[in-house]
Amino acid sequence: xxxxxxxxxxxxxxTVWTTLNDPEALRRCTPGLQELKEVGPDTYQATLTIGIAxxxxxxxxxxxxxxxxxxxxxxxxxxxxxxxxxxKGEGSVDLEPQGNGTLLRWSGDVQVGGLIAGVGQRxxxxxxxxxxxxxxxxxxxxxGSGT
Amino acid sequence: xxxxxVGARIARNEDPALLRGRGxxxxxxxxxxxxxxxxxxxxxxxxxxxxxxTRRARAVPGVLAVYTHADLGRLGAPLPKLIPxxxxxxxxxxxxxxxxxVRYVGEPVALVVAESRYLAEDACDLIEVAxxxxxxxxxxxxxxxxxxxxVHEDIGTNVCARYTQQxxxxxxxxxRAPHRFRERFVVDRGAACPMETRGVVASWxxxxxxxxxxDSTQAPIPIRNGLAAMFGLLQHNVRVVAPDVGGGFxxxxxxxxxxxxxxxWAAMRLGRPVKWIEDRRESMVAMxxxxxxxxxxxxxxxxxxxxxxxxxxxLYDSGAYIPYGLIVPIVASTTLPGPYRVPSYRCEFAAVxxxxxxxxxxxxxxxxxxxxxxxxxxxxVARELGLDRAEVRRRNLIQPDQFPYDVGLIYQDNAPLRYxxxxxxxxxxxxxxxxxxxxxxxxxxxxxxEGRYVGCGVACYVEGTGIGPYEGCRITVEPSGKVVVxxxxxTQGQGHxxxxxxxxxDALGVTPRDVSVHTGDTALFNWGTGTxxxxxxxxxxxxxxxxxxxxxxxxxRVAATLLEAPVEEIELAxxxxxxxxxxxxxxxxxxxxxAANPLRFAMPADWDGPGLEAVRxxxxxxxxxxxxxxxxIVEVDPETGMLSFHRYVVVHDCGRVINPTILEGxxxxxxxxxxxxxxxxxxxxxxxxxxxxxxxxxxxxxxxAEVPALEVAHVExxxxxxxxxxxxxxxxxxxxxAAAVAQAIEDALEPFGAHIAEAPLSPSRLxxxxxxxxxxx
Numbered sequence: 001x002x003x004x005x006x007x008x009x010x011x012x013x014x015t016v017w018t019t020l021n022d023p024e025a026l027r028r029c030t031p032g033l034q035e036l037k038e039v040g041p042d043t044y045q046a047t048l049t050i051g052i053a054x055x056x057x058x059x060x061x062x063x064x065x066x067x068x069x070x071x072x073x074x075x076x077x078x079x080x081x082x083x084x085x086x087x088k089g090e091g092s093v094d095l096e097p098q099g100n101g102t103l104l105r106w107s108g109d110v111q112v113g114g115l116i117a118g119v120g121q122r123x124x125x126x127x128x129x130x131x132x133x134x135x136x137x138x139x140x141x142x143x144g145s146g147t
Numbered sequence: 148x149x150x151x152x153v154g155a156r157i158a159r160n161e162d163p164a165l166l167r168g169r170g171x172x173x174x175x176x177x178x179x180x181x182x183x184x185x186x187x188x189x190x191x192x193x194x195x196x197x198x199x200x201t202r203r204a205r206a207v208p209g210v211l212a213v214y215t216h217a218d219l220g221r222l223g224a225p226l227p228k229l230i231p232x233x234x235x236x237x238x239x240x241x242x243x244x245x246x247x248x249v250r251y252v253g254e255p256v257a258l259v260v261a262e263s264r265y266l267a268e269d270a271c272d273l274i275e276v277a278x279x280x281x282x283x284x285x286x287x288x289x290x291x292x293x294x295x296x297x298v299h300e301d302i303g304t305n306v307c308a309r310y311t312q313q314x315x316x317x318x319x320x321x322x323r324a325p326h327r328f329r330e331r332f333v334v335d336r337g338a339a340c341p342m343e344t345r346g347v348v349a350s351w352x353x354x355x356x357x358x359x360x361x362d363s364t365q366a367p368i369p370i371r372n373g374l375a376a377m378f379g380l381l382q383h384n385v386r387v388v389a390p391d392v393g394g395g396f397x398x399x400x401x402x403x404x405x406x407x408x409x410x411x412w413a414a415m416r417l418g419r420p421v422k423w424i425e426d427r428r429e430s431m432v433a434m435x436x437x438x439x440x441x442x443x444x445x446x447x448x449x450x451x452x453x454x455x456x457x458x459x460x461x462l463y464d465s466g467a468y469i470p471y472g473l474i475v476p477i478v479a480s481t482t483l484p485g486p487y488r489v490p491s492y493r494c495e496f497a498a499v500x501x502x503x504x505x506x507x508x509x510x511x512x513x514x515x516x517x518x519x520x521x522x523x524x525x526x527x528v529a530r531e532l533g534l535d536r537a538e539v540r541r542r543n544l545i546q547p548d549q550f551p552y553d554v555g556l557i558y559q560d561n562a563p564l565r566y567x568x569x570x571x572x573x574x575x576x577x578x579x580x581x582x583x584x585x586x587x588x589x590x591x592x593x594x595x596x597e598g599r600y601v602g603c604g605v606a607c608y609v610e611g612t613g614i615g616p617y618e619g620c621r622i623t624v625e626p627s628g629k630v631v632v633x634x635x636x637x638t639q640g641q642g643h644x645x646x647x648x649x650x651x652x653d654a655l656g657v658t659p660r661d662v663s664v665h666t667g668d669t670a671l672f673n674w675g676t677g678t679x680x681x682x683x684x685x686x687x688x689x690x691x692x693x694x695x696x697x698x699x700x701x702x703x704r705v706a707a708t709l710l711e712a713p714v715e716e717i718e719l720a721x722x723x724x725x726x727x728x729x730x731x732x733x734x735x736x737x738x739x740x741x742a743a744n745p746l747r748f749a750m751p752a753d754w755d756g757p758g759l760e761a762v763r764x765x766x767x768x769x770x771x772x773x774x775x776x777x778x779x780i781v782e783v784d785p786e787t788g789m790l791s792f793h794r795y796v797v798v799h800d801c802g803r804v805i806n807p808t809i810l811e812g813x814x815x816x817x818x819x820x821x822x823x824x825x826x827x828x829x830x831x832x833x834x835x836x837x838x839x840x841x842x843x844x845x846x847x848x849x850x851x852a853e854v855p856a857l858e859v860a861h862v863e864x865x866x867x868x869x870x871x872x873x874x875x876x877x878x879x880x881x882x883x884x885a886a887a888v889a890q891a892i893e894d895a896l897e898p899f900g901a902h903i904a905e906a907p908l909s910p911s912r913l914x915x916x917x918x919x920x921x922x923x924x
Contacts, residue, residue, distance in 0.1 A: 081278075082272070118842070
């Protein structure tokens with residue numbers, strides 16, 4: 001399933017970049033995140049609890065940030081599994097200055113399997129967008145309402 | 148003779164218990180000390196397994212055992228290959244638990260046994276499986292593309308069989324034909340969805356060496372035989388009971404599903420009774436499915452719409468394994484010609500592995516596909532040649548004086564496909580009368596003028612039923628005068644307790660209420676194959692008739708001795724034997740049963756053994772062929788893509804009818820499942836073969852709101868192949884529904900030029916087809 005979107009953040013590109021690379025910010029802003037442990041450079045071990053339709057599941061897996069081109073671009077790869085099945089995703093984040101703020105474009109391709117695919121597939125697009133929306137909303141709040 | 152019960156519309160013997168909730172289904176079996184199993188299933192459609200770590204699961208208090216493939220030893224080998232065929236080169240079956248690879252979502256990887264099902268399921272979550280996910284094969288077309296991933300890497304191909312059947316010189320017929328039309332038809336996957344999912348309870352008694360298994364199966368005797376062989380036990384020491392079974396529809400005739408081996412094995416190892424009940428979500432991935440076929444089909448016809456030849460090449464999706472062999476595609480191939488004279492025909496198929504749930508017969512078992520292809524081709528002929536659809540069918544029907552009719556193919560029972568009897572034109576005319584086909588053009592016009600889109604569909608079919616090899620029956624009259632009928636075929640709601648009782652009652656001069664029918668318990672009858680292929684009433688029913696006849700003869704001989712009258716003058720009626728013309732000289736059947744089992748003194752030699760008891764078998768020489776016609780009137784709302792049925796007519800001939808109520812029930816249920824396959828029920832998979840419709844939120848079973856009131860009429864052409872003259876009816880209802888509905892929808896949407904070449908449809912798909920139509924009204 002492919003998802004994409006854009007957000008405008010009221011902070012200069014360098015600030016946005018730093019926040020996006022701050023484990024503390026990721027920890028605070030990722031919905032359902034239980035645990036995020038840095039296990040190597042740009043590599044984290046994560047535990048996430050997400051509910052989709054009637055299925056609530058805890059997934060543990062890894063999150064990797066690659067192809068870093070500060071302050072404009074990185075790619076993110078996520079892999080997790082749990083009782084409710086597995087998920088695997090890949091995406092990219094691109095930043096560009098826009099006036100005093102920053103335009104953030106994101107896109108991702110998520111694959112799910114097992115229970116969550118069978119039961120929650122219809123909801124997946126909506127829930128995915130909602131969770132990513134929550135993430136950026138939180139990010140905006142951390143960056144301060146500069147608008 | 149007294150009242151005749153065969154043919155009577157009597158209430159069912161089994162209903163008082165079932166309707167009061169007093170049935171015994173597998174989940175109702177509760178044994179002292181019983182523990183519960185749950186199965187960990189693969190979330191991947193295709194993956195390698197690099198290891199399974201069960202330590203955390205084993206450590207949970209209340210968990211008795213966690214089994215993986217490594218624990219199974221000899222039992223870990225691939226499960227039995229059923230029904231081999233010379234063309235089936237790669238007969239792959241699954242292991243009870245996956246060893247180093249998984250090939251569909253839902254494949255069992257581990258079995259947990261715990262004090263409760265809750266604990267067992269929680270422990271499943273703690274098992275860590277090191278999967279290496281691999282690209283999956285999600286469709287038959289993808290599977291045959293060069294470079295496709297391989298479901299079974301060791302065989303180097305996804306094609307496990309190619310098979311061709313042919314009659315007449317089809318290429319010559321096409322070369323000479325004035326008209327040839329080509330179409331591509333797609334039939335997608337569906338699920339049987341019996342109300343009761345699968346379930347197994349097993350109990351092992353080390354003192355008596357008796358293994359008892361309650362299994363929601365259609366084939367308890369083959370399951371018993373297989374378990375005895377696998378565990379090295381005497382068949383005599385294994386008892387398999389298929390108690391009340393809440394529907395099977397073919398999906399419960401697998402010998403074996405993994406759980407049917409694992410649960411008894413776990414019970415023997417643990418020395419505790421073990422229960423496993425499949426939940427609905429499991430059932431949607433772990434119970435066998437059916438229906439996916441893609442046909443490239445062609446018909447050759449003369450200017451009058453007479454068929455000169457038909458040829459089809461199709462892909463059959465077997466799913467990840469092919470335990471049941473080629474039955475479904477062979478049935479599809481041989482059902483396709485139907486009630487029509489097809490002078491030349493070729494059907495070639497490739498059976499193909501995909502990374503989806505295994506396929507085995509589901510009610511219809513290839514027949515709906517064959518009929519869909521044939522009926523859609525005839526509709527095309529009618530449209531192209533400007534002929535009436537019913538008239539095209541009428542011109543091509545096999546005539547009553549042409550029976551027995553040799554189709555020129557080999558059927559699923561490996562016998563020549565030879566229709567035994569029938570009156571196809573009569574069935575068609577009756578259906579056309581009932582739906583008032585003559586008035587249809589005017590009614591259609593009237594609807595159009597009101598801006599409504601209403602269509603009529605008429606589809607014919609032949610159903611192969613009542614195949615061998617055999618079934619048997621033991622009938623015993625007890626001292627109470629009650630009659631006990633024991634047979635090997637199980638029952639899954641078909642009403643055997645009543646229809647078999649009616650047959651016995653007629654021969655013995657008792658009422659069906661006096662006849663207690665016992666099915667599905669290997670301790671009560673030792674021989675049999677199972678309830679499938681619309682065969683139970685025909686094959687077991689005739690065995691009952693033969694055994695009842697034998698008991699009747701013995702009862703008359705015993706009565707002749709007691710009443711001091713010649714055997715020829717003894718009559719059985721009203722539960723008594725009496726001397727013809729002297730009703731006062733009578734003795735009850737119960738008294739005869741007591742007398743036939745003396746404690747002392749010499750027994751007359753002509754009684755031929757003790758008691759009023761006989762065992763008989765019936766072995767049909769070949770299948771018996773039922774037939775029928777469905778006609779429906781459907782309104783389509785082009786805005787929403789929704790259907791509403793104005794009428795649905797079924798005219799059906801399954802030979803002599805035993806019980807019209809039961810027969811109509813079979814037809815109603817079949818049509819409901821057929822409507823599912825025509826419009827509602829679709830098992831969707833994503834491009835990585837992840838199943839997307841594993842709940843009833845997404846997999847839409849037709850409910851009372853979707854199933855129209857059905858008008859059912861019977862034609863009775865007896866079968867010459869058995870003493871009762873009966874044929875099967877189990878699958879009839881489902882077979883032509885998709886064909887009839889597609890035709891009606893296409894008729895309704897004629898102003899849009901929408902073309903229907905697939906089943907199932909859906910409201911959204913229908914809107915898409917309207918948009919793709921050639922015209923705007």
